[in-house]
Structures are given as C-alpha cells and as structure tokens.
Amino acid sequence: MTFIIFIILALIIVTFSLHLTTRNKKNRIITGVVLVLSVLTYPFTLPLLHETKVLQGLDGTGALILFYLIILLGGIITIIAGIFTKTKPNE
Numbered sequence: 001m002t003f004i005i006f007i008i009l010a011l012i013i014v015t016f017s018l019h020l021t022t023r024n025k026k027n028r029i030i031t032g033v034v035l036v037l038s039v040l041t042y043p044f045t046l047p048l049l050h051e052t053k054v055l056q057g058l059d060g061t062g063a064l065i066l067f068y069l070i071i072l073l074g075g076i077i078t079i080i081a082g083i084f085t086k087t088k089p090n091e
Contacts, residue, residue: 002055003063010067014074018081028082035075039068 017035021028046064049055055064 002060003066006063006067007070010070010074013071014078017074017078021078021082023085025082025085025087028085029079032075032077032079032082035071035078038075039072042068 014035017031018028021031042064046055046061049060049064055061
C-alpha cells in the first residue's frame with residue numbers, strides 16, 4: 001500500500017511542478033533544480049520512516065528509492081523544459 005502511495009505522490013509532485021510553472025522559464029528551472037537536489041534528502045528520510053514504522057522491510061525501501069527516482073527524473077525533465085520554454089510575454 002505504501003508503494004502505491006509513494007508513486008502517486010511522486011507523480012503528483014512532478015505534475016504540479018510542470019503545470020504551475022507554465023510559460024515561466026526562470027521559475028521552471030529553479031523548480032527543476034529543487035527537485036533534483038531533493039534527492040539528497042534520501043539518507044535522512046530512510047531511517048526516519050523506518051523508525052516511525054511507515055516503511056517496513058525492503059518493500060518500503062524500494063518504494064522510497066522509486067519515489068526519489070521519479071522525483072529526480074521529473075526534476076531533470078523540468079530543467080530541460082525550462083531551458084526550452086520561452087520567457088513570459090509582456091502584457
């Protein structure tokens with residue numbers, strides 16, 4: 001059950017990061033960098049979630065690894081999309 005929750009949560013985070021930064025190059029690149037750097041929190045979250053019994057065994061660890069992999073790929077995609085996004089038009 002936690003596997004499905006982590007996957008859905010990662011997909012929601014990536015979707016919102018792409019959707020909420022539409023037509024804004026600078027915000028999209030910053031959001032992508034934050035998503036990529038968020039992978040560095042893995043060593044802190046793994047013991048924390050095991051200690052609180054949210055994750056149990058290798059299934060929970062695998063779910064967390066896949067969660068961060070999706071976040072990392074989403075961050076890279078967001079940065080690439082930000083590079084090719086045109087700047088906001090003057091209104």
